[in-house]
Amino acid sequence: MPSPTSTPSVILVGVDFGVPHFDAGLEELGLLAQTAGYSVADRVTCKRRAPDPALFVGSGKAEEIKMLAQSTGAAEVLFDQSLSPAQQRNLERHLGLPVNDRTLLILEIFAQRARSHEGKLQVELARLQYLSTRLVRRWSHLERQSGGIGMRGGPGETQIELDRRMIGEAIKRTKDRLEKVKKQRATQRRQRERRxxxxxxxxxxxxxxxxxxxxxxxxxxxxxxxxxxxxxxxxxxxxxxxxxxxxxxxxxxxxxxxxxxxxxxxxxxxxxxxxxxxxxxxxxxxxxxxxxxxxxxxxxxxxxxxxxxxxxxxxxxxxxxxxxxxxxxxxxxxxxxxxxxxxxxxxxxxxxxxxxxxxxxxxxxxxxxxxxxxxxxxxxxxxxxxxxxx
Incomplete structure (x- = not known):
């Protein structure tokens, strides 16, 4: 997330798969980026019949984005469509830059804007659910854990298994807390109905x-x-x-x-x-x-x-x-x-x-x-x- 004292620049990328609502100018993604605290260095669009399984945009366009990022000094690349965990990982390795998609950008804005206790809980749940799909080979600390006294996880449990379990537990706790909020809202609605x-x-x-x-x-x-x-x-x-x-x-x-x-x-x-x-x-x-x-x-x-x-x-x-x-x-x-x-x-x-x-x-x-x-x-x-x- 950008800090208040800096304005990281980003490159926006959109792929036209022939859908009617394709934003050729990436105007909405640009507004989302600015809302999250980024400045837009450049925009890239291309047409494809289907996403490339590995790099989403294909190797040629990925190389073009890499050269553009180097020339503009962009700190990150934002895609207008959702990326799979594998595509996100492959793009980051190829570009040498953080790569995120529209989904994470919206979550980031919600995290910045939530004020109430309920709103913060809701954003946290959505963020945890998003991260739970990004665990596979996403980080560099996926070496196998060693068991023993003082170590978290059982003998031979991989870090990814530990991460998955910890996120699962956090999701359950957050859902339980939100369920209490739902019950409070239901009580308030019943009171309004009685009135x-x-x-x-x-x-x-x-x-x-x-x-x-x-x-x-x-x-x-x-x-x-x-x-x-x-x-x-x-x-x-x-x-x-x-x-x-x-x-x-x-x-x-x-x-x-x-x-x-x-x-x-x-x-x-x-x-x-x-x-x-x-x-x-x-x-x-x-x-x-x-x-x-x-x-x-x-x-x-x-x-x-x-x-x-x-x-x-x-x-x-x-x-x-x-x-x-x-x-x-x-x-x-x-x-x-x-x-x-x-x-x-x-x-x-x-x-x-x-x-x-x-x-x-x-x-x-x-x-x-x-x-x-x-x-x-x-x-x-x-x-x-x-x-x-x-």
Whole structure:
């Protein structure tokens, strides 16, 4: 992990295997690297039909990366795709530099940003699960242990076996501690249910502006910044809706990202459970980002993983002030099709406040419809739209 006083430079590497979401400019990986405290020395992309079993990019491209690293003075190489332990080991030997992938980079950011006891536990579990797959010949201390008094491990136990056992024990301890946190959260949810609290969770791709919208709605001071994963810990506040004459529970959750490591999805199950148990999801989208359709698909994939894909949604297209003028809609509220269903959508700007009162009114209408026993509110007729973003 980079120290606060230094900014190590890295080379970014991406391989196009023909998938639709390939980031040809490695923009997102570059943002992740900068968020983790690195500076980008150079970027390398190439096309392949399949990963090279040994070096992922093949020997020719690996040699090109090696020469580039020497000329730029890069301290590390970061891959946009996940590497197998063998590929990572082979690349490090060939390049003579540390090699890491997108998964570890995300884990590193989460480790830097976690503040709460629960968040730190979740990051530690994900890190341990990742390391448990990297043990095979990963370190130089894999000589066989000698048995005897004062030595850890039994006679003839290899260091790798000891490492595996120690990590396994650490994973079990961390899971046990997280299980206690889950039970505490479950108790809190039952208390909210007994109080007949209507719960709303903000979800969305990282840096879509969830925390900014959260602050705009509840006049809170939750940390918000123009960077990836600014918020890791769930924050819950009461939101009073004057039109409905009642308060609802509003939660700001961790942002999602493409290829979110499965270990993080599992480790953050307790936090993400807020979304699965919500009565309504505000799915925040960065409307100014040309890749927002792919980002919506990524969020929907994670929602399915945590069992929250059936929770009713309102799509909140944020950053109206940053949109291309040609794409700005004539009306703020409409609906769009999401996985075969018509979902209400509203355009807002958390920065200028435009559309926020209309969003509050939409939430109040939902609550009033529920109170009146009308079930879920229908999105209503779709207004005529001049140039919608969809």
């Amino acid at each position: 007949d609290t209507y719960s709303i969770s903000l979800v969305g791709y990282t840096n879509a502006g969830k925390s900014s919208i959260f602050n705009s709605l509840v006049k809170a001071r939750a940390y918000a910044a123009d960077q990836l994963f600014a918020t890791l810990d769930t924050t819950t506040r009461q939101l009073y809706l004057g039109e409905a004459e009642r308060s609802v529970s509003l939660s700001d959750t961790v942002g999602f990202i493409r290829d979110l490591p499965h270990g993080l999805v599992d480790a953050f199950a307790a936090t993400l459970q807020e979304a699965a148990d919500a009565d309504l999801l505000l799915h925040v989208v960065d409307a100014s980002n040309p890749a927002h359709p792919e980002q919506i698909a990524s969020v929907m994939g994670v929602l399915k993983d945590i069992g929250a894909d059936q929770v009713p949604q309102i799509l909140v297209f944020n950053k109206l002030d940053a949109m291309d003028i040609a794409n700005v809609p004539r009306v703020l509220s409409d609906s769009m099709e999401l996985e075969g269903q018509s979902v209400p959508r509203i355009h807002v700007s958390a920065h200028t406040g435009e559309g926020i009162p209309a969003l509050r009114a939409m939430l109040a209408e939902r609550v009033l419809a529920l109170k009146a026993g009308q079930g879920e509110m229908s999105p209503g007729p779709t207004p005529e739209i001049g140039n919608p973003v969809s």
